[in-house]
Amino acid sequence: MGKKLYHGAAWYPELWDQSVIEQDIVLMKQAGINVVRIGEFAWSNMEPTEGNIDLGFFVRMVNLLHENGIETVMCTPTPTPPIWFTHGHPERMYVNEQLQVMGHGSRQHACTNHPYFREKAAIITEHIARAIGHLPGLIGWQIDNEFKAHVSECMCGTCLAQWHTWLAERYGTIEELNDAWSAQIWSENYHSFEQVPQPGPVPFLHNSSLSTMYQLFSMEKIAQFSDEQAAIIRQFSDAPITHNSSVAFSVDNERLFRELDFASFDTYATYDHPANYLLNNDLWRNFKRGRDYWIMETSPSHAASLASYAKPHPNGYLKAEAVAAYALGAEAFCYWLWRQQRAGCEQPHGSVISTWGKPTVGFPNVLEVEQARQEIEATILATRPTQAEVAMTYSDRSKTFLKTEPHQKLNHRGLVTSFYERILHLGIHRDLIPEGAELDGYKLLFTPFLPYISEDLMTRAAAFVAEGGVWVVGPLSGGRTEEHTMHTHAALGDLEHLAGVETVYTFPMDGTGSIGNAFEVAAPLSLWSSVFEPKEAIAIGTIESGMTPGLAFLTERSYGKGKIVMLGSMPTGDAGEQLLNKLILRYADDARVHLRTDVTAGTIVAPRHGDGCEVWVVVNMDGAGGRVTLPREGVDPITGTIYPEGPLTLDRYEHKVIQFTAAK
Amino acid sequence: MGKKLYHGAAWYPELWDQSVIEQDIVLMKQAGINVVRIGEFAWSNMEPTEGNIDLGFFVRMVNLLHENGIETVMCTPTPTPPIWFTHGHPERMYVNEQLQVMGHGSRQHACTNHPYFREKAAIITEHIARAIGHLPGLIGWQIDNEFKAHVSECMCGTCLAQWHTWLAERYGTIEELNDAWSAQIWSENYHSFEQVPQPGPVPFLHNSSLSTMYQLFSMEKIAQFSDEQAAIIRQFSDAPITHNSSVAFSVDNERLFRELDFASFDTYATYDHPANYLLNNDLWRNFKRGRDYWIMETSPSHAASLASYAKPHPNGYLKAEAVAAYALGAEAFCYWLWRQQRAGCEQPHGSVISTWGKPTVGFPNVLEVEQARQEIEATILATRPTQAEVAMTYSDRSKTFLKTEPHQKLNHRGLVTSFYERILHLGIHRDLIPEGAELDGYKLLFTPFLPYISEDLMTRAAAFVAEGGVWVVGPLSGGRTEEHTMHTHAALGDLEHLAGVETVYTFPMDGTGSIGNAFEVAAPLSLWSSVFEPKEAIAIGTIESGMTPGLAFLTERSYGKGKIVMLGSMPTGDAGEQLLNKLILRYADDARVHLRTDVTAGTIVAPRHGDGCEVWVVVNMDGAGGRVTLPREGVDPITGTIYPEGPLTLDRYEHKVIQFTAAK
């Protein structure tokens, strides 16, 4: 990897006969496909009956592709255990929260924690790694496929036993668990780990600690399975390993990618909300810092299954997506799927080639992508994405807290996306970073929607602030402990001390008539809120009406060379948007954030830098065209066109590459 | 049968004492009830304990009715197996798709495929047939009651085993099945038929072939049960046999009625959408061509259960329903139910007589029906419904395809009704015909919403076209194989060859800004669409914008003496309605369709013909009154009133019978 920009597709040659395979190769070359991903559902091809393993077909495929100049990402086929694994073995199957045992015939139907599954998965993975790990066309590995996309926490007996072990490791003694969860509440407390249930059906809600911990257990176990698979592959292959994940799945992506070599995601965001797409790029770039990520799956046109379909992308959008991805740090832009499925439940899904071997409605867009890829490849390879100055914390562990405690059907992804989108629309270059990410290089850090702020994060953020950073915390951040309980010495625990505030009250502000005023904007406040009495801090935003007039919802404390800003509530409505925008800009100014342009919302600037040069890739993503002011003269490195200092306009879905001499 | 028009009701004498029974007989005669249907839920009366069968009560009832001039349709009581069958036998019960085992206390709670059910059902049926089959008052049989009204595909162990047998018979070898379903996808493929699961709980969707085939299996099995019952009855009785079915149930009506003697339906359509009611008449007339159908159940006022109620019919509507039914080919118009239930879950349901033995709010309308029946009987009996020139294909098998693949919650019945309604509102006399119906006598055939077009239908339709017919295919037709997979040589398979088009693209058009222009109307296009390049065909409708401008969504190919028209997409909105109306009228003109009037929407003309005469029964169905132009002078055969050529107007729910001398 690393020497080219990849343009790829998922391919299922095991489902077609030889003539189709040959036709596909020809068409791939026409379309500019230089990498394919294969094998992730092919377990029954590789091991048609138990123990009878033959990788010959896939060896031939990798070689055939290689002979045709197409490289391969090989997958382990573990999302779809064959009938010999499942038939007659309900104890090996995934059990959902209604305690229904899954049957054969779809995918992710097996419990990934079952020892026999792990054993058979290890065997097939070793065989694949041995057979394919050294083939010249192989450039990478994908483990399994979209972990926990269709399932979340398994409730089977195997998981129950492993849950007990996990708890014993975490808490040591049952007394410690009872204490940590305050489990005496409702007489829930246990005498032994063996008694701790899974969060199955109960008349009302489960203890928050139980619910959240079971999700963390599940996330850890699936990551361990990934670790196991990776370790086996590494014995036989040097090619880097990834997994195609998503913010939508029940996984802890930070933990998952820790033991993998590069990060990938799948996205089926619809064209009418580009922020949903861009968020992935700004996040995945930071799971393996300094290493390019892959878009492993996206539709050339529209997502669909038997049960639903999305709107196809309008012409031009796919190229905008691809250019944005490459510019933001993607090494690969790959389609799901190459040839439309002729059977199963995804027949209507968008593809590059139809079941009858002809270009689909998305095909012309794929050709556009390929043309753009060729044009920008040299510039992209010669530069690296510029680290943002503004970061926003992203946490899949927070997602578990909000699943346990959704308040009013709050949705973690929706909250995060909407906060991210504000920064995006203000033309600020930004990174979404996992909780554990290093903070060096950043100037301004937002940490909203993080009910539990770990001591580690608090310590590192404090150091970041001491060195001059600005840390904006909230809303909904800090009010819960690691165990998903409440602090008992202060509403927000030690964070209050650091932030120089006392949280006087916490309560749900929706519908209370609470108006917050900051930056000369008065806006209704919403969500579960913390109301502050500034101590070492000063009030920046004050509550004007409702139940707690005179107290603060927004405070600022100078700390070392920087500032800690507490945002205790969520301004809402049009005025709330205005207030939040002013907040972001104010602290971007305070933090001396420079990586910011006046680009119009719906268009992005992706800054990159290389030896003695700076590059902007500007892409219109919303189909409405856009505009940005160039700070100085630049040049299109491909065409040589000179772009003078001043306004630059883009047409619908247009992109421009502008190279500046560095020395900014 | 055949010598009168029946006016009937469902009667449950087994639930009442003798004095009520006698009162009922008196009241029935007052109301003009000349046939009753009995026995369909009375198994526990007939066989109170297992093997202890006594039909004495029902023999007395049939005789009592006969003595009073009322004829009987006798039912088999199999929808409600008694407690001796069900208690302690969960293995005999229906299992729903959530794998819940049904309990006793409602109806359709038993698995109709369980061998012991079949055995006990055969025994009770034989006893009934022996005891009642030759009674003079008996004029017909109904098997069971509303098959699969409350249930659909059973998931019990018995069904699992029979599913395997059914598959073995269909496919011969498991390799053949794997191949037909392309079951290697997601490693679903099987080593033996015993491994093929039922479509129970899985994390995502089942293979489309599995889902659709399981529905077809279920439909075939319930039809076989009906066959079995009919065969037993025929050993002891010459009276014709039917079943009271509906388009709303999970049955294949075409298959079901194949082995029955006449077709019946139950309808609880509300008065505010008469097309829902009329559709049944135009369809059921064609399940047993040339043989009158029965309306076995309809409410004299309103449908209701403990859980819901519909609006009662306004005065006059019931008579309009009855006259329309008799005119469109019904031999009987029967109520559910005679005397209101005093217990159970249907107490609030509309009836003719109340629990306390008095006329209900619907009673005056029943008297109106009886008066009308008497007035029109001679005319109706002297004529036959005139075959329509325009037909529209109806397929319950397509219903299974759409249940498996609903795209965006598409509903087969809604789609079909809405297409049918357009033809109805244009004043065109029409037949809804099952897939296998003969096409002779038709001039114009519409085949929308038929994902799988069988070779048989295609061959017969081609012959129909060759002889001068016009066949309009689509939307949503032809894109799937018999196995619910995709064609691999052309999007619509061999249909494209016949239609002289190449399908360039298929994709969901909703929200893509695609505008189709035909007949000088430009309308937005919607639904999963096929976009054509005309080959032997010519473009009639062209796409003006969106992703595929310049290609066709509507084509026409002259073929033999007729035409094949492909409608690849669904025009929508007001303009779409206009376009579709123009399309229908245009091809009605092309096909020289004459059976068409200028009747206003909401009023119908039911044409009939007899020896040397033609009759129109005109009925206002929407309560708004209506108008139609008489092509020549006619006469009311009952009153002798002369209707001059020219406009004829009808009042709210009014009907008129007009006889023309033939020689048209």
Add this chain to the structure above:
Amino acid sequence: MGKKLYHGAAWYPELWDQSVIEQDIVLMKQAGINVVRIGEFAWSNMEPTEGNIDLGFFVRMVNLLHENGIETVMCTPTPTPPIWFTHGHPERMYVNEQLQVMGHGSRQHACTNHPYFREKAAIITEHIARAIGHLPGLIGWQIDNEFKAHVSECMCGTCLAQWHTWLAERYGTIEELNDAWSAQIWSENYHSFEQVPQPGPVPFLHNSSLSTMYQLFSMEKIAQFSDEQAAIIRQFSDAPITHNSSVAFSVDNERLFRELDFASFDTYATYDHPANYLLNNDLWRNFKRGRDYWIMETSPSHAASLASYAKPHPNGYLKAEAVAAYALGAEAFCYWLWRQQRAGCEQPHGSVISTWGKPTVGFPNVLEVEQARQEIEATILATRPTQAEVAMTYSDRSKTFLKTEPHQKLNHRGLVTSFYERILHLGIHRDLIPEGAELDGYKLLFTPFLPYISEDLMTRAAAFVAEGGVWVVGPLSGGRTEEHTMHTHAALGDLEHLAGVETVYTFPMDGTGSIGNAFEVAAPLSLWSSVFEPKEAIAIGTIESGMTPGLAFLTERSYGKGKIVMLGSMPTGDAGEQLLNKLILRYADDARVHLRTDVTAGTIVAPRHGDGCEVWVVVNMDGAGGRVTLPREGVDPITGTIYPEGPLTLDRYEHKVIQFTAAK
């Protein structure tokens, strides 16, 4: 009890350490808390392992509170059986209507009918009663907590067996049951009680009798459990016993409180619909006539759980609630909860003190309550609530009929509240009374939404009318028998004879265009309706259009010195409201109802009387302020302020106490 007004809170000292407990006591005294409720979830504290019972902690708590002047209501802890009871014993757990077996970790997870549960519950209750029953601080008992709040009818095997016993006791023989339920319908009938199922999953609906009887069985069993607990406590303690119930739970409150000493309720009504709150007061006052009731739980601010939160009360509302409660007959006004939960699923719930030991946002309102309590205590204790002249029947048994037969998602509570609210808004002092309540002292009785009117109620109501009362029956009243079947001699059974009407038709009137005219108002009629032909009665409201013009929906019969009024339908829309208001006022006039003021809607007058005096407590409940005309001069007994005859105005949430010399 009885010597003070209580101001209390629920307290969970078992979840906190000693220093928090001590801090709590200090803060309680500051807040004016004079009673706490403890122990209802503390079973695992009291009996940490099976049989190892130690009440020492709670004895210490009761004593500690007493030493600090705070009295105690002690609870039995049976809603939360500990892990030693539940683990490994699915047969002891509650089973829901989907037949899911509940797990440990929430509350109400055990089947309260399981013999081992009853045995262990009796043992712990006896221990508590022995240990705490004579402590000087103990003033009352609460059995369990919110019976059937999260669950309704258990479907476990224990319940199945007890259901059979209950049926055998009710019906004697299975033939009697089959007859009462008309169970031959759908061949449902049984040979033995052992065969009668619970109303679990079936394809369609269960028999109405089965569904309703199972609910009544469940209600009787939970009441018997309450009786058992009370009998044990009474062996060891003289303190009065209650349960904290609600109209929202699946209990028969009339039956439940029959064997308890005083009645209590929990309410989390939101501030924006005060009628929801007031209804409880006007009902609970009458479960134990002449004995003050308790508000055992209400939030000082907002209800919440992990899954949802309500809007906090605006400042001032809590005091209005408390004053209204004390004035309407409450002896206690208690919060849930004192100190915010730091764990479990109710962490966000409103409380008096936060997890970190500080006043919450509701705390200032609690202080306001305490101030008001002190001010009004002498006046309240010196007087009694005045019995209303207008009563409205309330029946939890009717709730079961409407759960079985909801027509169109009708909700019993919604119907009752909305009817009650009309009387409230007309400024009429009113009582909601259980079916079995004595009718002496009332002048006007409304009995709407009572499908089954017992012979007992009919007899007593007839006597009430004979003596001069006015009884308004309907809508939805009288149409079902005790067994939830229909009458067979008249639509409304014997009620028709008493009311002097013949019900000609019953049918659902919604959407039929039926307009009823009465009191010179014409309004659309709705709901399942009875249409009358007056016999001894006269028509007061006549139907003008629709299907039954000329018949009556409202009749009046003079009977003895009074009147029986039949309201067969529900007038709806604005005109319907007007008609119903006129109806209420007309019969209030007829019945010479005096306890009525011109108070503006949103403000209430709570009349009380004592030795030679009459007191009005006027409270603005809607935050909009209000007005009432004083009939003569009064005086504020606290401040001595004179209120002259004539208009009195109140500010937002203000209350005033006005004492009149009696002699009215």
